[in-house]
Amino acid sequence: MSELESFRAEVRAWLECNCPMSMRTPLTAEQVVWGGRHESFINPEARLWLERMVERGWTVPRWPKQYGGAGLDAAHEQVLREELDRIDARPPLIAFPLWMLGPALLEFANEEQKRFHLPRIARGEIRWCQGYSEPGAGSDLAAVQTRAEDRGDHYLVNGSKIWTSYADKSDWMFCLVRTDPSVRKQEGIGFLLIDMQSPGISVAPIRLISGASPFCQVFLADVKVPKHQLVGRPNQGWSIAKRLLEYERKWFSELDQSRIGHIVGVGGASVALPALAKEYLGETAGRIADEAIRAELIAHDIDEMALQATLLRIDERARASGVDDGSMASVFKYYGARLYKERHELMMKIMGTRALGWQDEPFTATELDITRHWLRSKGNSIEGGTSEIQLNIIAKRLLELPD
Ligand SMILES: Cc1cc2nc3c(=O)[nH]c(=O)nc-3n(C[C@H](O)[C@H](O)[C@H](O)COP(=O)(O)OP(=O)(O)OC[C@H]3O[C@@H](n4cnc5c(N)ncnc54)[C@H](O)[C@@H]3O)c2cc1C
Incomplete structure (x- = not known):
């Protein structure tokens, strides 16, 4: 053996x-x-x-x-x-730090930080949120204004983060802060780890159209963050942020097939489209009755399999060479988001008005769930960097097209 x-x-x-x-x-x-x-x-x-x-x-x-x-x-x-x-x-x-923050810490953190944070992430003891976006810094992430002033043994942090998913339930936040406003914007950014219980942090939930929202705005007012919670050098944050985004983008494209895809009622990924089509559109001789929908489902299925096969191929190449340069992350993010949204649009086509559920109206729990996740799927091409930004990255870095 x-x-x-x-x-x-x-x-x-x-x-x-x-x-x-x-x-x-x-x-x-x-x-x-x-x-x-x-x-x-x-x-x-x-x-x-x-x-x-x-x-x-x-x-x-x-x-x-x-x-x-x-x-x-x-x-x-x-x-x-x-x-x-x-x-x-x-x-x-x-827990997304298993796939995003952890790998970034393995690469950039010092030994003390690794020994402190990584085992806690592995054990699921700490819930993390991502403090990247700000009211004036989304796609142009390097424009972050949340300021971290050097005060000797600590940084004094002031500013605000927005769209911070689950900030109200999180214990710690990894955060992009401006450590030097006098240099080129990408060069004056730090990557700070902040305990959400620190005095001066307040969190306000943001409501969404779907009625269920994980979004928060985080306010930081004179928050003292010990210096040893800075990862890397004071102005190295942009490199760390970009690497972490590569992990995040790759992770999104795998959602359907892996971890989250197995959860019943999360993201609609667990709904078997052929069974749904048979239930709502009927069947003839064991096949979905509507030929056009049948063809669309087959095409969608093939695209999903092609994405997964490509992911596997790139993973295997990275394993064989020992180098995962992350350059394909934007391709996976872009295409994964497109497929995920397409999947939800197909559910809409299949179910018609039954997929436009409204609370307190006669809709089943599954129908309401599908409505919520159809609304939520709109965010897939925005979170972790919009699809337009992924196309820009692909054009510049992979295809090396001129600006
Ligand atoms: C579900 C969800 C969860 C999120 N969770 C978090 C989180 O936990 N932490 C966090 O920090 N952030 C989070 N975000 C925020 C997300 O990262 C930002 O929304 C995203 O980066 C876009 O920024 P923006 O909303 O400011 O849009 P903008 O940057 O204002 O963009 C508006 C539009 O302009 C387009 N655009 C902008 N610049 C360009 C360009 N150069 N070329 C072409 N088109 C362009 C964009 O594609 C978009 O369509 C989340 C967002 C969503 C939807």
Whole structure:
């Protein structure tokens, strides 16, 4: 038996003993474990499942052991994923720092910061939010004005962040701040880690048309942030911010197939379109009755498979070369967002006015859910950098077209 085969056997046996049966059932939105100081674990077995996976370092299998990972290589991680999928195991933790902030810290943080923050991220102890956008800095992110003044042993931070998802539920925020207003805007930015309980921080929720909104505006008034919470050099923040955005953009394009895609009722990704079409449009001889919709669903399916195959191919190339330059992240983000929105438009076509649910009217819970997520899907081509900005990046960096 090869080493990889015996690892598979070991993983399979371990999962058999350690993955609780309720953690092998479809994950509902209410039962997602986002982590953080206020995580309530509606299902107590979810806590047990997380603790067991943490013990093995399998919430972040590729990270080095000293930072809470298992130090696995790509091939072993793939085996682990396959074995988890084989028993339909729920992700023990869904927290974007696992895929975005953590990798950026691994690359840019000092040893002390890594030892402090990475294991806490791996264990899901801290919930993070992303303090990038400001009222005057969205697509032009380098224009951030939130100011961090050097006051000896700390920075004094003043300003405001907007569209900060789940800031009201977060324990810490990673934040772009202006450390030097006198130089070119990209050169005067710092990357600060801020405890949301620091005096001077206030959070105001923002309401959205869908009726359910994670958005907040964060106000920072004379917030003292210890100097050791700056990642990298004082003016290195822009490089860190861009690298983190590459992780974020790649992550978005994988949503459908991986982690979040498995959650029942999240993003509509879990809705099987052919079954939905048969339910609302009827069927003839086992096939969707409406030929035009049938053709559109097939085309959409092929596009989704093509995206996933391309993601796998680029991942394998990066693993083989040992270099993940992130240059394809914008392509994946752009195309992933397009497909995700298309998926929701298809649901609209299939369901007609039944997909335009209104609370307190006679709509089913699923119909209301689909309406909410159709509205939410509009944000996919905005969050993490708009589609227009991705096209600009592709034109400049990948195609090397002139300005
Ligand atoms: C669901 C969601 C979650 C989010 N979560 C967070 C979060 O947690 N933290 C955070 O910091 N931010 C978050 N954001 C904010 C997001 O990053 C910004 O909305 C985004 O970067 C766009 O900035 P803006 O809204 O200021 O739009 P603007 O930058 O004002 O853009 C307006 C329009 O102009 C276009 N445009 C702008 N510049 C150019 C250009 N050079 N070329 C071509 N077109 C251009 C844009 O594409 C867009 O269509 C979130 C947004 C959404 C929708």
